[in-house]
Amino acid sequence: MNEPAPIRSRDNPLLKRLRVLAQDNTAYRKQGQVWLEGDHLCRALMARQHLPSIAVFAESAWASADPALKHAAPKTHTVPDALMAGISGLESPAGMGFVWDLPSDLGVKTGVPTVVLDRLQDAGNVGSILRSAAAMGFAQVLAIKGTAALWSPKVLRAGMGAHFALRLVEGLAAEDLTTLNLPLLVTSSHEGEWLHETCLPCPCAWVMGHEGQGVGDAVAALATRSVRIIQPGGEESLNVAAAAAICLHASACAAQGIA
Template sequence: MNEPGGAPVLIRSRDNALLKELRRLAQDSTAYRKQGRIWLEGDHLARALLARGGRAELAVFPESEWPQAQAEWGRAAPKSVVVADALFDGLSTLESPARMGLVLTLPPVPDLEPQAPTLVLDRLQDAGNVGSVLRSAAAFGFRQVLALKGTAALWSPKVLRAGMGAHFGLRLMESLEAAALDALAVPLLTTSSHQGELLGSQPLPWPCAWAFGHEGQGVSAELARRAARAVRIGQPGGEESLNVAAAAAICLHLSAMRREAGPKL
């Protein structure tokens, strides 16, 4: 909301309707589903969006930052809003709020690609884990992510921060039923701390779909039945289990390293 001539509108009222919408987007993990818009807080996520060719619809700045921010970010979005500092700080759930934010339209849900290297998330609860797993997926070439019902909201502010920009290079689908996996034409692999073949001791298929489950319960029995192979990660140090984000990074990395050989089941 810019005034004629391109000057941003200044918000100084706590009761401003737009400010209330921004607060919900920033603090409610599923508000983006109702509003159809996403809140990105901080210049790192903003740069990641723009580097991928993404476009914001609104840029938001604290009043004290606007004179410096205008030169760099004034054209990051077609509309800019400047918010009184105390009100801007109230948008964030961070101890040290970032000094800018962008609002963008929620991307449309893509069609599932049957042959794509895929990551399946089965009821992962922790937003930090989900964001970290998405970073690994993007880094190792697993561009399609299928999040089953019960998984933390993929576009929530906490998952976005943990993902560090990985979202903008991925095809994300969420709130799926397990039956949606019927459309996959690649083998499904699961992992466990104590069961299955030792990871690294046999060929891995490419492309494939890796499934990672609930932090305490692992993948569901239904996903286990669908799996073409179950593997375990060797832990010579003797720990009971690995964090799911660490386990995902190990499995996806090994798949990527063996991609050139292209072994099949």
């Protein structure tokens, strides 16, 4: 590996681009790239057999960095710590990060276990559901238009690397779900079959709805089944990320033949 190329000007074009990627929720859509800040996300990318196009290290972090991270990208740069902190959207900036080129031309894949996000707004909820989807063996997450940007910095951090295990498609309309050719299960806090009593189809597509409004009418009209979770404690509803984890775990158990 060649020695990293130093960058020392705040006005360097790469640093300007990274600041936008790190701090603008939808900049990735125009640039076709994401900024992965910190050791954990960078290692998660490589663990899924993906490689970055650019690696950037703070000068103070370079000497002690893992050689695997140093050698990961065809282009590597070091920057003064103050400039690295200027890129970051975090209170405690990381010492390194990767630029990764997003997969292009992804469409809805038929017949694979899927989670549908119907206009979810909270980045933490979206990232948490991506983690649960990846952990429970779901291969695809589809976002109806109006859902928080899937590759935004906050969702990336909340996802903790789950993004790289999933096929992610966003900006969809309800009618796009018809190409899934899967039973579509919608969640409800007040109607439908009890999750613990129903026989879940495998594979299937679970729909998680807006935090306040639930699943929209257009998506609900396509549903094969409505399912609810028993709540003996009497709360009005569950947080959507918690509900998703419960439902996806139930599907994972059904797929493994676990009662």
